[in-house]
Amino acid sequence: MYCVIMAGGKGTRFWPRSRAAVPKQLLNVWGSKTMLQESVERISRLVPPERIIVVVGREHAEKTCQQLPLLLPENVLVEPVGRNTAPCICLAALQIARKNPHAVMAVLAADHFIADAQALCRCLEAAATIAQQHDCLVTIGVAPDRPETGYGYIQYANTIGQHNGIPVFQVRKFHEKPNREQAKAFLEQGNFLWNSGMFVWKASTILEEVRTFLPDIYNKLLPVQAYWGMPNAQKVLEEAYAAIEGISIDYGVMEKSTRVVTLKGDFGWNDVGSWSAVYDISPKDDQGNVIQGTAVTIDAENNLIYSPEKLTAVIGLNDIIVVETADALLVCRKDQAQDVKKVVELLEKQGKKNYL
């Protein structure tokens, strides 16, 4: 079994901590390790370093290698440009198939929070068995505990058994991020899971499906396989990526394939899409505040305060986010944490490159 960790995100919603040079996955958003380091550590109990592959954008390749000194240099796949998840996954599958086309690969993200790493690993093992036995595409679903509007959903059909006590279902339909009403209806119906964006399959299976549903991507990336390790490999890769149109694996393959099954995972998953999610997954003090640094709070509850360098006082405000860095300061309502990306867009427009 191989693990492919996709680490291509930009994470503008973690401004001012995330920057163009240091996206979310390369950041210790809260703890001492970066999200990428935690992602690798988490699956290290399952696969040895030589079977962990990280796919990363060119501008972050160096920092990625620095953060993961145990990773083999050849296992860091550098995308010349971001083209969404389908080419990224196809590229990793081609690399793995070179060594062993029947190998199972788990595709994971570098910027997710997982409360229970053991439960995740059990889930991945079960998925690997299913993928191996049935030549299918296993997408890891997560049992929802609230009508979240920030995630896509998987509607499942009949059960096809269970592995390690984890139920496995046929997939009826993928649903995009719903509105509040729809999300509530999904939870009431019961046969809906969050789409975690984590997948398990044999390299050969996904390559077959990419060839079927995204032949252009498959055909343009296939030559890359032959040049691997050769002097002009990077040039071939660049030409291939330049000619490819970006598309997600969900939209390009998962929604079209008839070989998709899902697992009902339960390992405390959160894709940590905003500062608000950081608040949700962090331990709180008696006033419900999450504080990193020194803070004084008066009539102030349920706030996230990240200010390691300065004494911060918050008075009379609830449910806000305060994030302070060396050159910038964010003060934001928690339920508008998604709008942080608007700040980044605005700064881009204004040409304030120093702050991006």
Next chain:
Amino acid sequence: MYCVIMAGGKGTRFWPRSRAAVPKQLLNVWGSKTMLQESVERISRLVPPERIIVVVGREHAEKTCQQLPLLLPENVLVEPVGRNTAPCICLAALQIARKNPHAVMAVLAADHFIADAQALCRCLEAAATIAQQHDCLVTIGVAPDRPETGYGYIQYANTIGQHNGIPVFQVRKFHEKPNREQAKAFLEQGNFLWNSGMFVWKASTILEEVRTFLPDIYNKLLPVQAYWGMPNAQKVLEEAYAAIEGISIDYGVMEKSTRVVTLKGDFGWNDVGSWSAVYDISPKDDQGNVIQGTAVTIDAENNLIYSPEKLTAVIGLNDIIVVETADALLVCRKDQAQDVKKVVELLEKQGKKNYL
């Protein structure tokens, strides 16, 4: 005419900008000049530097002299300890009386905001004429434009004429800071003014009244007059202050004297008691925000943002105060700006001296 500027305040409500070493009056709370510098400049059209006296606490004497290079060193009166306004005013009156007991003195504060300096000066001139002619204590009242609960009020009785078009009244009663209901009733009744804490009188008149109503203070400070300029003057002053109990001139003299009259001033007065008052007196942008530094605001109105060193983004929050300094950060609801002093109290209790 002399001007006495009382500059003894601590101004903890301007934390984190105001500190023990740099109280409000020594701070450029908003503009480029400090409040003390603005206070002196404002009355410079009325009196020459040699007749401007500043009374200051020992710990701030040096900074005061640095900020006011034109001031005569002998005109900086250094109080060994703070004893409220009555001893401070008595001390200044004794100093002035040494030179000319019949001189008129205006007593002003170093930390007030005055929108119209010319109107203030006209008011002080009128007050000086009245004080000279009638041997009375003139307290400068301000026509109220809202039911402010942060100020004391002066209830006036019959008019005794006008000077320079400024109405003059006998004082019926001083009122402490009212609650909301009372303040509204004051405004409806009409014969109420804000008590600005600015006074005009002859040195001889106020000394007579202090001798009458606060004989202990008068008797203990009188010897200081004889030692002025002599080697042990400071020692005599220290002993006198050590033996004096603190009391305000309002409570100790004004509320008891029968020689008090008031003027109805109108010069855009604000005692700038909190960050909220700084917001009130500052020019606003189209979203009602007052910004010093570079800021991005999204769905954010009527905020005060002081952050000269960092790019600050505020999202989804209205009516808040953000103040950032080299070592501390304040985020506060505007209508709880008075509670900033609670932060300072808390930091004192915790022994965090660096932040005081």
